[in-house]
Amino acid sequence: MKLDIRDFLQSSDYKMEFNGQLKEQKSNYDISDLDLIFPVDYDGIIFNLGDEIMLDLSVKYKYNTQCDRCLKPMIEDVETNLKAFFLKDIENVFEDEASKEYFDLIDNQIFLDDLIISQIITSIPFKSLCKEECKGICPKCGKDLNEGSCKCDEEIEIDPRFGKLMDLFNDEEV
Template identity: 40%
Template structure:
């Protein structure tokens, strides 16, 4: 069950401001069928301000650390994430509900897990490497090449030469 902040009183009181510190209940960030576990996560600190007729301002911060597999060798990498939130939201505009960036607000509640999920999606790294010179895995046996050589023959042939590959196997070096 995710934590939500009820802002109904704040919406009805002009220029009221309130700060909340709430835990994030998610155990993992989920995206496109993949789960990335949280290794660390702090409480979300969020200040909600009424800035006019059905308009609010969100300002806050959150830090956490996700376990994301290296794109080359698949070893889990600790990726720190820092989220800074600073945005105005018009609660009266209901015409663009489907593609709204504020899908984490429903009626007078802010779903904090959905808010953090949305912010992580925006900041999710395009490429994750355990180190710059990661060697990856062997394409034949799957061994992590950072841990040592596997002994497989990894000479790659130009695919356009595959038809005559067998001819060269019959020749012996002189």
């Protein structure tokens, strides 16, 4: 998806709002391992800041995954934001601006596909839970503890190598 900002740059407007959907992956990033559900919704604002353009982009997406505790399939909803800067003239970069990361503005167009997919990749949650209070599965028998407890709770088996440590808890002086 290309966003042509030629008319915006020639106007006296300082901001332009836009929105749309990414209907399929057309980026250079390989996200075949991510079961992304298309379309991906986005909306943003472009600000004309003189020598540079600032893009403020909000991305909403869903993907198929499984709960990290109980392993049930689920759909994760994520909303993420991105700020990106583009230079109108790359040759007029001052030293203090060199510390900022700029993206290329090619033929007065912003290529949104790669920006959106890279933002999705960096915003995937580390842990996916079907619900905050998910109890997970029993590490011994594999029963889903959300559906009820198992008999393994009653049979606490202590590794004999740690038996002496249990004596610390049986001491009445502690």
